[in-house]
Amino acid sequence: MTSAKSARRPHHWRQDLIELAALFTAVAVADAIANLIGHQPDGPYLLMASAVALVATAAFHTWWARRHSHAPPSDEADVAPAGAGAAGGTGTSAGEAEGTGEGGVVGAGETGTTLWRMRTTVLDAPGSLAALCTALAGLRVDILTLQTHPLAQGTVDEFLLRAPASLQAQELSRKIATAGGASTWIERADAHDLVDTPTRVLSLATRTALDAAELPLALRQLLGRCTIHSLPAVSVTGRATGQSAPVEGVLEETVMRLRDPSGGVISVERPYLPFTPTEFARARALVELDARLGPRVPRSEDVLTLPEGNEITVRRADQGDLTAARAMHDRCSQDTLGLRYHGPVADADRYLDHLLSPRFGRTLAVQTASGRLVALGHLLWDGDETEVALLVEDDWQRRGIGSELLRRLVALAEEAGCDSVYAVTQSRNTGMVAAMRALELPLDYQIEEGTLVITARLSSEGAARPSAPTERARR
DSSP: OOOHHHHSOOOOHHHHHHHHHHHHHHHHHHHHHHHHHHTSTTHHHHHHHHHHHHHHHHHHHHHHHHHTOOSOOOTTOOOOOTTGGGGGGOOOOHHHHHOTTTSOOOOTTSTTEEEEEEEEEEOSSTTHHHHHHHHHHHTTOEEEEEEEEEOSSSEEEEEEEEEETTOOHHHHHHHHHHTTOEEEEEEEOOGGGGSOHHHHHHHHHHHHHHOGGGHHHHHHHHHOSOEEEEEOSBOTTSOBOOOOOOTTOEEETTEEEEEOTTSSEEEEEOTTSOOOHHHHHHHHHHHHHHHHHOSOOOOOEEEEEOTTSOEEEEEEEOGGGHHHHHHHHHHSOHHHHHHHHSSOGGGHHHHHHHHTOTTSEEEEEEEETTOOEEEEEEEEEETTEEEEEEEEOGGGTTSSHHHHHHHHHHHHHHHTTOSEEEEEEETTOHHHHHHHHTTOSOEEEEEETTEEEEEEEOSHHHHTSOOOOTHHHHO
């Protein structure tokens, strides 16, 4: 960057000579006028009037020069209004919206603006979109991104908007309705929504390709707020559930059913907003990718040293660990299994195949230096909620293994975007209660007939939601 000193023009002696000549000429002219006018009766008054006129002319010249100056704006220049980019129905692209460092664009977290996601249905006719854009421009709303979802009749337009903070959702909805929009849906957005759709879809596809457990999460992030259930074809008791779907899937307004590559059905529900054919096609493409790649789990291992000096390995587990998990169950006492499964422990082995499936969540295994499996930690997708569960072999309890597994499971839940996790246990299971308290997170407790449900809030948004229903304790 060029400094102010080096940017100055070089001084020259000729400029000084010209300025002195101009000064002497001005003094001579002023003296002649004073001698000519000063000896007349009204001479002093004329001189005073001339001085006032000269000062007024100089002041006007200075004001005019500053007002029409072509110099670049100073660092304190005002930022352009947030709605300037929406005039005429044209919006700022998502790539421009991310460049908030030096481009003068007000960021999503700055005071004065709010990000909104809006979806509305319009007639498939020329001028329909222009009418919406004109209405948004009238509210000083900037269009950051726009997607269109063609329907058999009409088009669903999905916007990411930057609006003045004073603009309420109700006012925005009324304005869109007068411009021809119908079935309008609006919710708050954040800076993560500034990523354009192709980039987000590619990122979700990459995560799904690396880990089979990512498919339900990828579908949820792709489709927005929705409830996803993996319905197995065979229950844990070995009976056929009758859950099936055609290869091409089924779309029914607010519900889509997709054939699960591992068997059964993936059900996606969004009661507040019907799915579009475009969203259905994207979801099918992710499921097809998962089917082509087959079972897969990242093979990463962490070696830890316990306080007494023994080394353990923490890694991801899947259905390939079924035999080792059953052997660990055989070594566990009836009391340990009873605290884990809250019911007849004779049927515990039936749940292992379900628990180890990456379709229903993520499982961490702990093995000794000799390769023996001594603990399992499960993070289970339960519709809109997430459950954590631990099982540690009797001889390896009270060594910090359960706390380490729980901490890692909570970190996985936060990475997946979960607002909270809950654990179902017996009220006398002091070890699980202590491990949950060691997380140093806000906790909610519910107890019913000796069954304790502990919910840990992972974010401020989750803390504002109601507590976990007591029906979970009954399950």
